[in-house]
Amino acid sequence: MLMIGQHLLSIAQLTPEDIDHIFTVARDMRDRLQSSRKKRDDLDGRAVINLFYENSTRTRTSFELAAKYLGAEVVNIVASASSVQKGESLKDTAATLNRLKPDGIIMRHPASGAHKILCENVDAIVINGGDGTHAHPTQALLDGLTISDHKGDFSKLTIAIIGDILHSRVARSNIALYRKYGATIRVAGPRTLIPPAISDEGVIVCPDMETACRDADVIMMLRIQLERQDAGLFPSVEEYAHFYELNPRRLALAKPDVIVLHPGPINRGVEIEPSVADGDRSLINEQVTNGLAIRMALLKIMTEEA
Incomplete structure (x- = not known):
């Protein structure tokens, strides 16, 4: 205990x-x-x-x-x-x-x-x-509580985590928590922001965001740190949003009862469209x-x- x-x-x-x-x-x-x-x-x-x-x-x-x-x-x-x-x-x-x-x-x-x-x-x-x-760890626990309240058994869930996986302590802690329960975990983001060996941890690396979101029970968006662009890890904020922003079209690929999480603060219009952040599938404020x-x-x- x-x-x-x-x-x-x-x-x-x-x-x-x-x-x-x-x-x-x-x-x-x-x-x-x-x-x-x-x-x-x-x-x-x-x-x-x-x-x-x-x-x-x-x-x-x-x-x-x-x-x-x-x-x-x-x-x-x-x-x-x-x-x-x-x-x-x-x-x-x-x-x-x-x-x-x-x-x-x-x-x-x-x-x-x-x-x-x-x-x-x-x-x-x-x-x-x-x-x-x-x-x-406390972010992963609050995210886990939010998912547990709405979805129950983690082992039956497909959880998509999108964005800067490489630099994200939130992603690392969440992955560690979900793996303990046997959830299916998908990640997607620019190749420069995906750890090379993450697939060795039982995580599925998807070639694009659409694949990660398809039939997902949970979509977790990560805040993109704009200093990553200065380091040359992605070409521009506009291009990042084009490929990795959660918008209604991508959300519709997930299960009808999908829930959307984000650790905050949100870059609206970059990693998540405002209509999705404020929509009925979003649990950001509940988090x-x-x-x-x-x-x-x-x-x-x-x-x-x-």
Whole structure:
């Protein structure tokens, strides 16, 4: 069972039973959010630090609200306003924070694997809020919860993930989660943005977006990072949209009850057409609420006996 008093760094460390338990607790947390009395005392007397070295709206805000709704005290540290700007190393930052005796630290960092340094230098539980191109476990869990609510058994599903697979920690964590349940996973995107060995992980690499979307139960669009164009990984935003934007024509290739996900923020008109993003198959806004519920569940589960 998940890791009371331990860290959550990647989906790899979770069993399907762990994930199912997280989903169960998250659904209870989500029910709480419908109440006029959202704030409870599950984490009363606990302190949580959000340590973000990269910009974030959804992840940082939802972790902050998750901790506050559970009764914890929360401190937000943004690298641009911290001693990092004075040259402080992550190890020294971790040692400093550890002396402040937090119970939990959520960190987002641009370097893959940075959380290992944090874990080695703090006594608090650590939750990975995203590290480089490596992992984003809480995003995968909220996506998984959204799919589970609408589709049930993952093993019967075909899930298409479209876009920049190579640089996407969201894609990596989602693939790791769906593989645990035996889902069929397809990916599509420019060849320069598809990892060469991804087919060795049991993922089907499709030659085009239309093939990936055909008869899919779930279509997950990834945000295209515009700096990839500057690096020459695709010719232009217009050409990317021509081949890989989810529009009504491509959506119609999927099953009639397909659901559409996107981790946000959306580049409207690039990876997804506005009519699809706002349409009745889109669960993008539902993902945001489920992100809050998942993060509440993790904080409760991981700290209740720590």
